[in-house]
Each structure stands twice: as structure tokens, then as C-alpha cells.
Amino acid sequence: MGSIKRISKELTELTESPPEGITVELADESNVYEWKITMEGPEGSPYHNGKFLVKLSLPTEYPFKPPTVSFATKIYHPNVTNDEKGSMCLGMLRADEWKPSSKIAAVLQFARQLLSEPMPDDAVEGRIAEQYRNDRVRYEEVAREWTRKHAC
């Protein structure tokens, strides 16, 4: 099974040399398609000191179809839906942007980068995006507050 082989390979790489602030494990040892990721809020962002639980689901067609990334921990961020799903909108994960040579490591690093630099133009939470643009201080305040409340 090529997809499983590739997934296992990527998993091994990620557990052996994890990117900064990211730890990876399987949600269930018998299922390589569901990953549980702990992402530390990047320094300098209002999410700093927070530990965010991120779920990454790989389709069975991986790497021909993109994985999906969602935040199990509540987070105040323009690019993460503020609901129980916590879906993260990543450009590279859209079906028309995805390419099979993208690795999960890159996806996760991109996701963490998004915590440092939200992309309000590509937002799923318009209200937060607006606040991010117009009232950065207040946005950071709320994001810090949520981080303290939900992610510590």
C-alpha cells in the first residue's frame, strides 16, 4: 500500500526529527490516517505558551488528495473556524492547490506559521479578520485570553 508506506515514512521522519514546536503521534495506533499533533503557540504571537491540539486527517487517496487540518483546541484566529470543528483553511490544502509532493511536515509548519502571521484575506472568520486588520491590540488581547483559557 503505497499511501500507507508513504504515510508511515512521513510519520517516522516527523517523530524522529520533529519541526520546531510540533509533536506528532497517531490518534489511534492502528490507524495511520488520523494524526494527533500538539502545536506550541509560536513565540511572539498571542498564542505563545499555548499548546494546541491539532487533528490531521489523511484521505485514503493521500497523497493524491490533500489532508485536512483542524484545531481540537479552541483558538481565536481568523483562519480557524470558531466552532466545534475548528477547521483550518490552508491554501495549500485546497483541492486545486494541493500537489502530492507536499509533505505533511510542510503542511504542519505552514499551519504553525499561520499562527504567527494570520492571513485575514483568506479568513474563515470574517469578524476576527476584520478585528485583526483594524484593531490589532484588541485581537491580540482576545487571542491571548482564549489561549490562556483553552490552551494552557
Added chain:
Amino acid sequence: MDTGDRMLCHACGAVWIKDDDLTCPHCESDFTEIVEIPPEPSSEGSPSRRADSPSPPRANPWMDHNPWEQDTQERQSAGFFGSGTPPYSSLRTYRSPDGRFSFSSATLDTGMPAGQRNNGPNPMVPMMMQSFDTILQNLMEPNPRGYRGFGEDPFHPQSSTSPDWLEDDHLTGHHLGLFPRNADMAQPRNRNPMDINEIMDAIRADIGVQTTRRSRGARGLGNPHALSILSAILNMSRSGDAVYSQEELDRVITQLIETNGGTSTAAPPASDAAVQALPKKKVNEEMMGSEGKAVCSICMDNVELGLEVTVLPCTHWFHFNCIHAWLTQHDTCPHCRRSINTNIAGGEGSCENPVVIQDSPDQPRSQRRHSSARTARSGRSSLSSLHTRLSPRISPRRSPTPERVQPSNRRSSRGEGGSGGGFTNWFTNRFGSSA
């Protein structure tokens, strides 16, 4: 019984019964998926149900109900189906392509001359309306056990809402939703239609909405609009573009987004021929790079010197099986997203993607300009000759293609069916036309 999971090969599309070896026996691809076969709903629930309901007389309840009494009673029992003389019944069966649910309908023709038929009200129509009404009422009842299904016996003592006509002596012991066998032609007995919940679940699963059977009693769709149920039942096609409630509309939109939204702007698939035509090459030292180690960036497997790989016009290379699986979805390089058609077929205007602009005054390609100029000149001399000259060129674009005609025909015939013969006809049209 075979309940084993299946394997699906994403490279060649083959399906086979799962065994220990997970590679595709057909193309030896590694990109395979285990398709879990859920237990058949009918095999878990129905045996017990069948056991305690009186099974043998599986006949249409309307079959024996004879509004014309004595004079046709005997003929009916003797050669009801064989003779072809009225009254005769017709049986239509609709089965979904995957066989997961089926509907049947039976109609009883009065045999009256067409003129008389419209004079008085057809006794069958109100009866059928009433029974249908009962079904709908049962569906809408907030019933803690869930909806009453077609598969349950409506004559069971606990059913309190049977209309009067169902208690008719002629009918007791028969099942609603079960149909007479055709005596002329041996045919397999229709499978007992599933519980309405199963049907609805199947439909909803088909349109990509997740419902779980355990939430049956308290699902969000507590009191669905009658029309929405009707539309769900009748609109067997996956598209289901007629909706009667906000929920339904949301569901359809969600489905459309899921199926089309993400991929609409994605690159189109490449043709198999184009993929096959890609040059192959043995991995040489240059391709191994400075570290002497290279991987196929699709499967992330190391490649060895001398291994044959497929090279795209952008010079990126992959295992043939890997790139084949990708290119049959999108015709771009998985690495740099360059189209594989740029070098092979000359990009825009290639046989895959022809530029056909008949009427445009600005023709970029000189050859086309000549041809359009020629036709324009001839048009000056005679309008009819212009038409003759243009028509073979234009006709495939202008004249409606069979595909275009068909749906509208079908739609109108369905629409008019309602006015022709009332409910019965409409029922037959909806259910019978797909049989």
C-alpha cells in the same frame, strides 16, 4: 456468504476481495484502499421481522380489491395477468443502480374505454391517494419508535391508523408494498422494500449527508415537511435539485460544495494516451543529485540507479504508476504544477483543448482567419450559400445535441403525465419511467 472487505486500486480502478496481499493483482500498484463492506441492513433486521409476520400471501393489497365486483371477479382470479384483458395490472420496479433500495408500484387499469374513464371519478384514485396520505401521515407522526416503515405489516394489531379501506375483508392478510408475481414470466420475487428509515438513510448517505441510525428517533429532522419526504423518495437522482425546506436546501448546497467546490478550478485530468506517451528514462547518476540519493516525490520511495521512471516535460520524473495515478486526476506536474501538455501537444489549441471561436473577428491563428474570411466573402454573393457553407461547421455547435434534448423531453413528459391520468398516471410516470 461473502462479507469480506474489498480492495480498490486507485491506479487502475480494479476491485477485488481483500486478502493478505495489499497490492493490486491487476497492475501491481501499491495505491490501494481497503473498502469496508458494512453489514447488509436487510440481513440484520429483516429475518426476525419476516419470521413473525405472516409471509406467504405476498400480494398487492389492491390486487384483490375489486371495485367492479361480481362481473370481473372470476376472470380476475383465473387469468388476471395472463389474459391481457382488463382489468389488468402493471408492475413497475425501480431499483437504484447499486441495488441498495428498490421501489415498486402496481397500477390497476380499469379497462374502461377512454371516453368513460374521465366521466366519473376513478375509484382507484381516491383510494390510492388515501393510502399515500396514510403513509405520509405515518411519516410525520412524531413516533418514538421511529417512522413506520413500508416493511412493517400495516395490518398488524398495533397499527391504529389504518384507513377504513385497508380493513376491508378482501385485503386482510396482505402486505402493503408487496406485489404480485408475474405469472407469465418467471422473475425473482421482489425483495421486501426496506424500512423507510433505511431508505431515507440510504438516500441521505447517497447525497453525502451523514446520519446515524442510532439517532433515528431524535434526529434533527423531527417533523420533516411532507413534501420534502416525498421529494426525497421520488427524487431518486443524486442531484435532487428540487427542495422544499431550508434543511434540504442546505444539504444540497453542502453536497454541491463538497462534490464540485474544491475541484472546479483544479486542473483537469490528463488523457490516458497522453500519460502513456510520456517519455521514460532510466535513472542516471545526474538525476540522483549531489547526494546520490533521490526519491519519487509521490510515494517518497528511494529510487535506484537504472530504474525506469517517467519524465514530464518540465523534467521532473516519477515512477510511472505514481505519476499515472496523479495525472489521471490533474494534468499538471505534482512538483511545479506545469501542465504536461505544454510540450507534447503544443498547449492551447491542442487536440485536447481546441480553440474554437467561429464568429470572433480577432482570430489569433492565421489559418482560421483565412477560412472565416473565405466564408464571409462567399456570404456576400449569396446568403443561402453562406448558410450551406457554414452549416456543416456550425451545426454541431448550434443544433441541439441529443444530450441536450433528452432531459427537457423527460422533464416535460413527467410534468404532463400528471394532467393526463391524475395521480395514478403520475405515480406510474415517476416510478415506472425509470424501470
